[in-house]
Structure formats: C-alpha cells, structure tokens
Amino acid sequence: MRYTAFAITTLLFFFGRPASAQINAARQLAYCTEQVKKTLRIIPRHGNNIPRSIVPGSSEWKFVGYKDWCSGFWPGILWYSYEATKSKTFLAEAAAFSSALKPLSAQHAFDHDLGFQIFNSYGNGYRLTKNPKYKAIILKTADTLATLFNPKVGTILSWPREVPGMQWPQHNTIIDNMINLELLFWASRNGGEKRLYDIAFSHAEVTMKNHFRPDYSAYHAVIYDRETGKKIKGLTHQGYADNSMWARGQSWAIYGYTVCFRETGNAAFLEFAQKVSDVYLAKLPADGIPYWDFNDPSIPNAPKDASAAAVVASGLLELSTFVKDKAKSQKYRKAAELMLTSLSSSAYQSRNKNSAFLLHSTGHKPNGSEIDTSIIYADYYYIEALLRLEKLQKGMKLN
Template sequence: MRFKIFFLFFLVSFVSCKNSKKPTLIASVSNNETSIDLQKQIDDCEHQLEIAVPKLTDLTKHPRLIDADKTAWKEVTNNKLIWTSGFYPGILWYAYDVTGNERWKNEAIKRTEVFEDFKNITEHHDIGFMMFPAYGNGYKIGGKKEYKDILLTSAKSLASRFNSNVGTIRSWSNKMHPRWKQHITIIDNMLNLELLFWASKHSNDSKFYDIAVKHAETTMKNHFRKDLTSWHVIEYDSINGNVLNRHTKQGFADDSRWSRGQAWGVYGYTMVYKETKDKKFLDFAQKITDKYLDLLPEDMVPAWDFDVQSNPKEEKDASAAAVVASALLDLSTFVESKEDQERYYNAAIKMLKSLGSENYSAVGKADSFLLHSTGAKSLGHEIDVALIYADYYYIEALSRLKNLEAKK
C-alpha cells in the first residue's frame, strides 16, 4: 500500500483502575496525508466519561444532547417513543472494548438492563436503534449471552412492521406523523436491519434475513435520486406498494440533500453487504459513498444539509461524519482494489482526525466527546449541539480502527 501504518505497542506499565488493569497503548496511524494518535482519542473519550458518568445517575433517563451554551448532558426519559435510549449504554460497551476498564462494563450493564421491556415495541421502527447498540453490543462485547432472547424478541417486534405489499418495514405511524397517510419508510431505517441479520444468524429463522434483504432492495430502488443522493421519507401505497410521495423531513427542503440521510445510507448498505456478501449491495454502497465524499468540505465534516453547505454560517453535523467514518473503516476491508481500500481508509482517518481536533472535540468544553452536530434544524431543534449518537458512532469508529490495526 502507498501509505505506511505505524502501530507501536509499548507495555510501559499497567495502569491501575478501580476495577481493572490495562496496558498503556501508544498508537500512531499515519500516511502521507494525515495522521491520528489513536490512543489519545480513545483516552479523550475515557476522560470525558469519567466526568459525565458520575452526573448521570438517574436510570429512568438517558443523555440526549448538550446545548451550545451548556456543558452537561440534557437527559430525557427512557420513553418507548424516544429513539436515542440505546446509544448511551452502547457508548459504555465500546468504552469497555477499547479500554478494557471493567468500570465501563459494569456501567453498561446497569444502563442496558433498565429498558428490557422495550423489546416489545411495535409502534415504530426505532426498536433497532434502541436495542442493538445496548443489548447487541452487550452480547458481542460483554459476553452477555443472556441477552439473546431479548434481542430475538426485539427482532420479532421489528419484523412485525414489515409490509410484504410494499417490501419495506414501516417506520412511523400516522399518529406520530399525520402529514403522511399510508406506509412510511425513512432512510434511517436501514440501520435497524442489523438487528434482523443478527436474529437470523442466532435463531436459524430465515424470515429475518429475507425481510432485511427485501427492505434493502426496495430502499435501493426507491430512496435514491439519479445523482445517488437520498430522500429522507418515502410514502408508499400500503396496498399496491407504489411510491406516493418523496420528502425530506429533517433536511433543508424536500428535494435537498440532507447529509445525515446520506450517511445513514452509506452505513446501511455497507452493513448489508457485510451481512449478505451480495455484491450488488457493495457496488451500491461504493456509489453512494463516493457521492458523499465528493460533496464534503475540506475538513470532512458536512453541513447539516449539502444544499446549504456553501454558506459558512450554516451549522455543521458532526454526527454524519462519525457515522460515515465508522462505515468507511468496514468498507475499506470489503472492496477488492487496493486503490479503493486506501481511499476509503484514508478518508476515515481524515474524518477521525478532524473530529478529534480542537474544532470538534468537546474536551475541556463540555461532557460529550464531540461538539457541533445538528439533529433537525428544519424543525427548529438540536441545532449546533452535542448529540449522543454522534458520540456513539465516533467511539464505534475508534473501536473499529483499533481492531483493524491490531489485525494488521
């Protein structure tokens, strides 16, 4: 490969933690374009958790955002309709993964198991976001095999929203969003498919796999414009499956290119290829990824909508960058050509470098990992804030990079 990766392990000392001991890892990942100190960015995350976790003691709530003029997390009730509850325990599981510190495992268990009842949610598609970062990572990273039945029940709840006439999982109910009258599917829903793929492998029930693949195929057909950018919302006729309307609820306009929507697509189709090994999904993942990369500014962090990006006053969305950085690290291992491997890997490194820089890091400023995300400016909220899911995909990316470099 044209770039060199220097990954040096020094067993300098064992750092004593309250519940664990771990070796100090000094790591540098570099090429001719950029470099990151991976261990520093991991240490920064742990430092932020050491500040935030003692403040987050109410198990009936979870951290959602930090406003631009605040330093501490705003917590919201663990309500069945709030899609972000799984990200905080997911962050703790990844913190345990990258540090080996038992403290984070214990915190993750405590924060995961408070919403076991959410496994029966059938009101919306977000059960995947809510359960898999928490229980899925607990099963995979924490070895909590007792979570299997909870995850399988969650997958059954999600699968119950599949409409075979349409070929997708219904995202929202009409009561939640009365603007749309029939079957609604949003691009975000692609990430919930991971729960179904997991359930298929751990139950030997192919219906989960079949639903996930059909949803991905239908979304690939209907959700993307000719220029390979994504709409946010597709309204289908629930009987014949015809497309009735295409919208973008959280972007600048219905026909604009909402950056996190494109990020969900990049992550979603990379994951679908990972689970299916069907080359059509890899080809499509590359196409929409290349489009996303072509639209990025120099610092690799997009504005909240690509159609307003030329205005420097428009807010950034670090959450989109974190989602794509994590996806690119996987994608770089799936593509065949060395050129594409390097290109996607280098792009991920540059994104992580930017996110860990003074411009986006919350170290010394707030309790999160990252600043400058935008949830839904078009709806008038979560504008230029810290967001819990930005932190989740950021630490997931750091975990993926650490594991990738360890293999090399």
C-alpha cells in the same frame, strides 16, 4: 458546490501522507473514556436518566427515557468504553444502563428504532460478554421490529402513526431504517427465523430501488401506497428540501448498505454502498465534516453535522475492508481518517466545554431542535470508528 475542488485537493493531499502521522486511535479512545467518566460522575442515579444532548454553552446533559430513539447510544458507548479499557466499572455501568431498555423487547413496536435502541446496547453487550439473557432480549426485539414489515411494500414501516407530511395511513419508510436491519440479519443467524433475513434483504432491495435520485443521493423519506406497494413520492422531514442531500440521511445509507453487504455477501449492495459514498465524498468541505445539508443555500454559514461525519467515518472504515480495488479501498480508508482527524481536533472535540466527546452536531434543523449541539449518537459512532481504526492499525479484522 464551490467547495468541491478545494475538498478534493485536500483529500488528495491527505491520501499521500502516512496514516500514523494523522491520528492515534488509542490516544483518542483514551480521551473518550475520560469524558465518559465525567458523565458518570454527574449523571443522576435515580429514575430513567439516559444522556441525549448538550446545548451550546452548557455542560448539562438533556436526559431522556428508554422509549426515546436515542436511548441505546449511551449504553452502547459504555460497552465500547469497556471494550477499549476492560474496566469493570464500565462493564457494570453498561449492564445497568442497558437494563433500562429491556421493556422495549416486550412492548408493541411504536417505531422502527429498535435496532438503534437494542442492538447498540444489548447487541454490543452480547458481543462482548456472550450473556445468554442478552441474546434472548435481542431475538425478542427482532421479532417485534418485524411486525412493522409490510409485504405489499417490501419495507418496514418507520412511523406507525401520524407524522406531518407522511400522508398517514399510507406506508412511510425513512433512510434511517437502514441501520436497524443489522438487528434482523443478526437475529436470523443466531436462533431467529429465516424470515427476519428475508425482511431485511427485501427492505434493503426496495429502498435501493426507490429511495435514491439518479446521482445516488438519498431522500429522507419515501411514501408508498400501503395496499399496492407503489411509490407515491420521495420527500424530506429533517433535511433542507425534498430534493436536497441531508447529510445524516446519506450517512445512514453509506453505513447501512455496507452492513447489508457484510451480512449477505450480495455484490449489488457493495456496489451501491460505494455509489452512495462517492456522491457524499465528492461534495464534502475541505475538513471532511459536512454541513447539515449539502444543499443549504446559506453555506458556508450553515451549521455543520459532526454526527454525520462520525457515522460515515465508521462506515467507510468497514467498507474499505470489502472493496477489492486497492486504490479505492485506500481512498475510503484515508477519507475516514481525515474525518476522524478533524473530529479529534480542538474545533470539534468537546474537551473541557462539556462531558460529551464532540461539538457541532445538528439534530432536526427544520424543527429548530439540537442545532450546533453535542449529541449522543455522534459520540457513539465516533468511539465506534476509533475502535475500528485501532483494529485496522493493528492489522486486526473488524468482525
């Protein structure tokens, strides 16, 4: 980790400078909404066409159907664009693209990604419109996600099917699942059963106990004995190695435990959110944008992952509002602002290269998939982080 000292020096330099000099959230939000307009002009108006990624050197989106785990991010971006502009065009488009995902609420769960899909789309839609039809879909989907919970283990099954290395039919849980707990917490206090809260709490608690190494870096996946609940092993599926810190996996932990504290008020989750954040921040490159895996031996020639940076920036902005220690709160806020400043530079913004927001995300490097690419979830968390920063700059609460 030869970059650690340089990164820390840069962060300390940044912390001493006024936030207003670093990034204008409103200006970057305007950039995002203009990019969204570009995509809306070129997106096919037939079939089930939801943007997912754009490979380097191209301006053409790869489109996916509603069952793809990324299907909720584009509708979510449209809802955030509506929130930023109050444009009726964005409102109509957000409603239309969300509607394509409605069948997920009426089907059996085929993986854990229902939170990514439904809460990012219909969840944002309900937050902004209070449409009761949206609420019904969210509640129905939460019940569907809950069917994957194994009480013998205490976590939600991530992949209810055979995936390489997961020792099926044993119980597997991936760190990504932390993001889907928000759907269950929300449903439990908006008309759903209390058991949804209990499931989410149990999942977070068991994951906290079994999914992390002594330095608080996360395994991507943990396999449990489905009958006894005993941990069999921790491993990776998308990271460099079983013992490496996959950047986006750590970002899911940072964001997920911050949400768990917000939803439960449990001090252990707040403390843990800080621990998983601190190990990530200590190993960052100077620009605040991680390589796809912190332990890839090819660094500095390894690909970056802007998506992980966007997730962490959004999570740290919220975490900074919960931490009572003023110096540490400011550390998280300034670190998030550094990440957003880098993401908003010509090095990372797509600008005229394509109609996404960001370049240089890494999806599944071991599989050779979406490497150094514009990916829709990077854009989703980037615009979310900018909206959060704008609220904080105006002295507003995030929730």
